Amino acid sequence: MEDKTKDIIVCRCEEVTMGEVREWIAKGYDTFDELKRLLRVGMGPCQGRGCREIIMREIAKATGRPMAAVDPGTFRPPVKPVKLGVLAKGGDN
Amino acid sequence: MTWKNTAEAIVIGGGINGTSVAYNLAKLGMKNIVVLEKNTVCSGSTGRCGAGIRAQWGTEMNCRFGLACVEKFEQLSDELGMDVGLNQSGYLMVAYQQSEYEQLQKNVALQNSLGYMTKIVSREEAKEICPGVAVDDAIGFTFNHRDGHADPFLTTFAYQEAAKRMGVTFHKHTEVTGVKVHNGVAAGVVTTRGEIDSPLVINAAGPYSQFVAKMAGVDIPNYSERHEIIITEPVEPGVCPPMLMSFSGNYYLQQRPHGSIIGGCSPEGHPADYTLGATWDFLEHMSQVFTKLLPRAKDIRVVRQWSGLYNMTPDRQPIICEAENVKGFFLSCGYSGHGFMFGPVTGEALAQHIVLGKSDIPIDMLHYRRFAEGKLLIEPAVV
Numbered sequence: 251m252e253d254k255t256k257d258i259i260v261c262r263c264e265e266v267t268m269g270e271v272r273e274w275i276a277k278g279y280d281t282f283d284e285l286k287r288l289l290r291v292g293m294g295p296c297q298g299r300g301c302r303e304i305i306m307r308e309i310a311k312a313t314g315r316p317m318a319a320v321d322p323g324t325f326r327p328p329v330k331p332v333k334l335g336v337l338a339k340g341g342d343n
Numbered sequence: 344m345t346w347k348n349t350a351e352a353i354v355i356g357g358g359i360n361g362t363s364v365a366y367n368l369a370k371l372g373m374k375n376i377v378v379l380e381k382n383t384v385c386s387g388s389t390g391r392c393g394a395g396i397r398a399q400w401g402t403e404m405n406c407r408f409g410l411a412c413v414e415k416f417e418q419l420s421d422e423l424g425m426d427v428g429l430n431q432s433g434y435l436m437v438a439y440q441q442s443e444y445e446q447l448q449k450n451v452a453l454q455n456s457l458g459y460m461t462k463i464v465s466r467e468e469a470k471e472i473c474p475g476v477a478v479d480d481a482i483g484f485t486f487n488h489r490d491g492h493a494d495p496f497l498t499t500f501a502y503q504e505a506a507k508r509m510g511v512t513f514h515k516h517t518e519v520t521g522v523k524v525h526n527g528v529a530a531g532v533v534t535t536r537g538e539i540d541s542p543l544v545i546n547a548a549g550p551y552s553q554f555v556a557k558m559a560g561v562d563i564p565n566y567s568e569r570h571e572i573i574i575t576e577p578v579e580p581g582v583c584p585p586m587l588m589s590f591s592g593n594y595y596l597q598q599r600p601h602g603s604i605i606g607g608c609s610p611e612g613h614p615a616d617y618t619l620g621a622t623w624d625f626l627e628h629m630s631q632v633f634t635k636l637l638p639r640a641k642d643i644r645v646v647r648q649w650s651g652l653y654n655m656t657p658d659r660q661p662i663i664c665e666a667e668n669v670k671g672f673f674l675s676c677g678y679s680g681h682g683f684m685f686g687p688v689t690g691e692a693l694a695q696h697i698v699l700g701k702s703d704i705p706i707d708m709l710h711y712r713r714f715a716e717g718k719l720l721i722e723p724a725v726v
Contacts, residue, residue, distance in 0.1 A: 277504075278344075278513075284383050287390055287496035290601075295576045295646055326647045327621050331576055335641030337630035341623060 261301040263294020271305055275312045282306060282323035292323070295331055344512055346536065351375040352543040352697075353532055355519050355555055357384035359495065359683050360675045361547035362502035363690025366423075369509035371698040376511045377541075378503075379534060381518035381551075385499040388549045389683055391619075391651025393572060393595055393607050395586050396684040397434045397490040398459045401450045401724035404660075404708065406457050408685055411704050413459075413489050415687045424508075425501035428494025430600045435464075435472055436485045437589040444483035446723055451485050461487040472585055475639050481589075492586065492597065495683050502690075519548075522559035522672065529559065529671035543697065545673045550617070550652035552662075552676030561666045563711050565677045567652040569614045570607060571625040573633075575643045577602025583637055588726060594632045595726055604643065606633055609726050621648040653680040656711075658719035661685065663693055664710040673697065674711065680725065 256269030266289045274288055282298075282305055285291055291305060292298030306320045313320075351373055354361045357380030365378045380386075396416055398409030413431075420426050438444035447463075454461045462485065469484040470476060478484075503513060514536065521533035522544055531540035548555040550567035583604055586597040596606040606629055626648055634641045656662060656677035666672040675693050678685060692702035713719060 279500075281383055283386060287385055288500055293647070295644070297646065326649050328626075328645060328648065331644035331646045333642050333644050334575070334630045334633050337626055337645060338634045338641070340627050 260304050261289070261291040261294065263296050263300070264290040266291050266301070268308070271308055272312070275309060280309050280313050281321055282309065283321070286323060297326070298323075344514055346514070347375070347377070347512070348537070348539055349375070350377040350539050350541040352377070352545065353539055353541045354378045354545045354547055355532065356380065356387070356547035356549055357503070357513065357515065358387050358389035358547065358549050359499050359502070359686030360678070360690055361545070362499050362506060363686045364545055364547060364675060364693050365511050366502045366506040366509070367691045367694030368698065369506055369511050371694055373698060374510065377539060378506070378511060378513045379517045379519055379532065380513065380515045383515045384503050384513060385496050388651045388654065389495050389499055389686070391572070391649060392495055392683045393605060394492045394495045394683055395434070395490070395595065395597070396492055397487070397586070399434050399436060399450060399454060399461055399485065399487055399490060399724065400722065401446065401453070402720065402722050403453065403457065404720060405722055405724075406454050406459060407704065408688060410457065410459050411688045412684050416493055419493075419498070419501070419687060423501040423505040425497065425504055427498040427501050428600070429491065430493070431489055431491035433472065433486055433488040433585040434490035435469060435585040435587050437469075437478055437481045437587060437592055438483040439481050439589065439591045441482065443591045447483060447485050450724060454487070459487065459489070461485050473583060473587060474581060475637060476583070476587065477636055477638055486585070490586065498683070498687075519555060519558070522555065524559055524669050524672070527668060527670060529669055542671050543673070544671065545675060545693070547675045549676065549682065550654045552654055552674065556666070556674060559666065559669050559672045561669055561672065561674070563662060563674065563677070564657055564714055565654055565662070566615050567617060567654050568610065569616070569618065569650050570610055570653055570680070571621060571629070571648065571650040572605060572607035573626060573629050573645050573648045575604045576646050578604070578643050582640060582643070587636060590724065590726055593726060594636070596633065596636060603646075604633075604640065608632065617652065619650050619652070621650055654682070655679045657714055658721050659725055660720045660722060661689065661709055662711045663689055663706045667712065
């Protein structure tokens with residue numbers, strides 16, 4: 251039966267599908283950070299807020315581990331995107 | 344991945360140089376090669392780098408290396424069977440000081456003599472190459488359209504996938520804790536997952552190379568320096584098409600084909616404590632550099648900030664050689680911030696050196712004995 255979930259967009263910022271995520275997990279890229287580097291999931295403006303858990307669940311399923319054992323990967327600053335012009339003015343004023 | 348206790352060759356480090364030398368050893372017919380990576384492939388310096396590729400250098404050796412690298416990257420997607428994200432939109436070098444501009448002019452003459460046709464360009468031409476750039480305080484510019492950048496992740500993963508197809512084994516989350524040496528000959532490694540015996544051990548451990556060398560009883564003068572970098576949200580193309588780079592201005596900035604703009608500089612104080620933090624001071628400083636150079640970028644948002652370690656040597660040139668006192672223990676490290684662009688060529692050269700006893704591009708001058716002999720290879724064109 252055709253897998254209807256494979257075309258679902260998992261990472262909306264970078265337009266990455268469930269099919270792509272599963273394909274690369276199967277090739278051994280079974281950590282969030284490896285998938286991030288390969289497919290750019292979590293590198294867009296939302297920084298993984300939309301896709302991180304979905305992808306961790308896929309990793310858990312594929313590797314037979316509980317969700318709690320899946321490394322969520324690195325979170326990098328800033329927490330929210332900030333304009334260059336605002337940052338350039340510095341923190342004191 | 345199944346664990347085997349013996350290997351024909353062990354590569355320590357899954358960055359660009361480790362994956363490249365492993366792939367090239369396999370290509371030259373070596374079997375049973377194992378790459379050991381303490382985290383995951385491309386998680387260290389390669390995955391954190393600015394990813395520029397250039398042949399605009401100031402020494403003959405680096406111009407030759409750079410040109411070989413540009414040519415290698417131009418056909419690398421085909422060779423490895425996977426897109427490496429090459430984007431040749433040129434490097435625009437910006438000089439703010441007279442001595443710097445004179446050096447750039449000398450560099451151009453050298454590059455041209457070696458067949459790399461870099462041009463000196465006027466301010467007006469610079470503004471055509473990078474529309475909207477604010478460089479009225481600069482005094483001179485050079486440009487070569489063949490310079491550019493590639494995606495460091497895709498490039499390294501392309502090497503990994505090509506190497507895997509040729510039978511190379513990769514063990515991630517596997518840290519080397521010891522190098523076994525018997526009577527001055529490499530005998531294998533000890534790792535967090537067990538031991539592997541091998542007569543050939545290659546140290547491509549990037550920022551940790553000096554520690555791995557020490558495990559084999561080899562002293563190299565390398566140290567690692569933290570450099571920071573920021574990247575913006577993706578915006579329409581044309582904001583900063585070439586790599587803008589200045590030595591006295593201390594910056595590099597470029598928009599990726601994907602739309603994000605990336606920028607970094609050499610750090611104040613040269614932090615060498617092996618941490619990988621991100622600082623407010625850098626974020627503020629780099630945002631000022633960005634908005635000064637590209638005033639219309641002020642409303643573009645920064646989405647991410649991180650750091651990586653440059654593995655530095657006293658002359659900021661790599662070490663590529665067999666250890667003097669340990670036969671079969673090879674070093675490929677100390678790239679001083681240029682490991683990504685050089686990796687495809689240096690990995691091939693080292694593999695040729697190991698298997699064939701000679702390489703297409705000479706690497707003999709990159710032995711670490713040059714430091715003791717005082718034969719440093721000083722390169723003027725570095726950020």
